Amino acid sequence: MNFVRRALCSVTRKKGKSLILFAVIFVLGNVIAGAIAIQQSTENVEKSVKKQLGGMATVEIDYEKFQDELMKEENQKELKPLELKTIKKIGDSPYVKYYDYNASGWISSKKLKSASFGDDSSMGFPEGSFSLKGSNYAKVLDVEENKIKITEGRTFKQEEIDKGTNGAIISSKVADENGLAVGDQMVLDNVAYESYNENGGVGELYKIDTPVEIIGIFEPTSVKMKEESKDNNNGEQDKMNQQMLSTEQLNTIYLTNKLIIDMNKELFEKNKKAYPDEVTEEQEDYFVPVYVLKSPDDVDAFKQDVKPLLPKYYAVKASADQYEQIGGSMKKMSQISGYVVMIAVIATLLIISLVVLLFMRDRKHELGIYLSLGDKRSHVMGQIVIEMFLISGIALILSLITGNFLGKVVSDSLLNSDMLATAKSANQDMYFVMSGLGVSELTNADVMSAYEVKFSLGYIVTYLSVGLITVLVSAVLPLVYILRLNPKKIMM
Incomplete structure (x- = not known):
């Protein structure tokens, strides 16, 4: 049986461990997906508003x-x-x-x-x-x-x-x-x-x-x-x-x-x-x-x-x-979402690495048998990587949908609270481009109305890229563990 088929069988037979890894990636994926959705939405608002204001x-x-x-x-x-x-x-x-x-x-x-x-x-x-x-x-x-x-x-x-x-x-x-x-x-x-x-x-x-x-x-x-x-x-x-x-x-x-x-x-x-x-x-x-x-x-x-x-x-x-003056809410949200993405990626790296490493320790006899039978270490490592990508791929695709919804709920809550905080300063709500730039104006409501969390090609590609790269990097520690395995000691 080649290592690809072994990976598929391992995922389906060890349902408990697969579900645990799936749940961990799904939860962390929601956090990353929501943060990326907010960050890209705020960037889109800035681009569209500045384009509307003109050069x-x-x-x-x-x-x-x-x-x-x-x-x-x-x-x-x-x-x-x-x-x-x-x-x-x-x-x-x-x-x-x-x-x-x-x-x-x-x-x-x-x-x-x-x-x-x-x-x-x-x-x-x-x-x-x-x-x-x-x-x-x-x-x-x-x-x-x-x-x-x-x-x-x-x-x-x-x-x-x-x-x-x-x-x-x-x-x-x-x-x-x-x-x-x-x-x-x-x-x-x-x-x-x-x-x-x-x-x-x-x-x-x-x-x-x-x-x-x-x-x-x-x-x-x-x-x-x-x-x-x-x-x-x-x-x-x-x-x-x-x-x-x-x-x-x-x-x-x-x-x-x-x-x-x-x-x-x-x-x-x-x-x-x-x-x-x-x-x-x-x-x-x-x-x-x-x-x-x-x-x-x-x-x-x-x-x-x-x-x-x-x-x-x-x-x-x-x-x-004008956007720099009145788009403070969007900038705050963009900064917060950026920090959340960084923290979530770091947490994902640590948690997935430790979870998979613990699973590897429980499977050291299984891995030792593969190596003692003459299987290449690269095939054993490939089996683990495929298992991780199968589970994480499903988890990331599902969290892509739920994370987008989570980002919308969180951002709406943040925007509403910020608008309440700025509503007291009524005269700070509108800015005019005076002198040579004409009489166009931009209101806080204009910026808010341009904000929308939605699915886009950029959001999907960015999230899946970040998620899969994070999972791949998380596999480094378990793969190092496999490289250090000595089949003779394991089988004695």
Whole structure:
């Protein structure tokens, strides 16, 4: 009888020992399977959320890290805006797909009506107020990134960007409120009011009129109202935050960078004339750079690549950083599951090795007979390995199913307890990507809803690989015991 058939017969005839080994591997396999399921699910959440956030990045002052230094008067002079040559050098990075840098402005109009969201008023957005966003990228980055969609008209032409012509792109809401269409002329009247006039009221201090031609009308696509969860205690706060973002985006007017710079200079001259003692130094042109990376996976590499180019107190901020801020629950679970896998593997190695070794001691006469009859030690060792793989294979496949269910139950329990712990800080629940990265937001609920423990090819392959390798390594100690067997002493 060859050693393969002996292994099959040994497993079926010695049912008690086979069941004991099966039970040990099954229990430990459930722990490993559950931990791997949780770990892979948290990694999948991170990948999918970061992919959803996209590979956008900007360079801005790192206020959090250098807050103490920024408060010192001597350091304030060092905080100069990014130079255009630095912005362009960063844009030459091999990780950048395309980029733009935006001038910004603000007007308070007396004639134009601003848009509001839904049935609410302007949600803290003053009536007649508009945010101006410049562009040096003819196709308009927000259009390319599907933040807004051009429904009528077009974006800029490159010659219009270069010359700074008076073309404007407005939202459909603003167009409807003011009865405007593509091709119409619109006057951006920026009105400044004095605090109190001689009669004790608020009077007009000065007004700047900038005529523009509407070349395009857009509809926002990035900000969508989400249905409130019945269990969401912060639903009203989330709704208010989303409406504020929507209102700001609806009241954004896209212009060329050069036009906004000219408008800001004219505004400075008016302020200087109105407040000669307060306004003395003209501010430098300030641009917000936005870099669209070739892949969201390139964020870390991009940060390292451009780090030597950054001025003091500046840092790269990416849209994917939102996950780093709010995905703490997933990271904790991933760390815990990683530790559980390590501990379970070590425990499995020790326990299976000792159990099989004890069984080998009981079978030393059987093994001695095989060797004394001239059977090779490699065949005896092969018989033991086959026995272990037959039993462990069945146990691992069954624990693959039950371990996945166990991982789902445990992770749901951990997530629920963590959400209860973080529910007290209502205002910490939502983070916004401000400045050049737009107005998209990520909530704790978004991260939780993306989490799902399920069967996947990666989970099955990873678990079976870890399980079978662990069992194989566990066989080392019993195989060493076989090598040390002396058939003559056993049979005497």
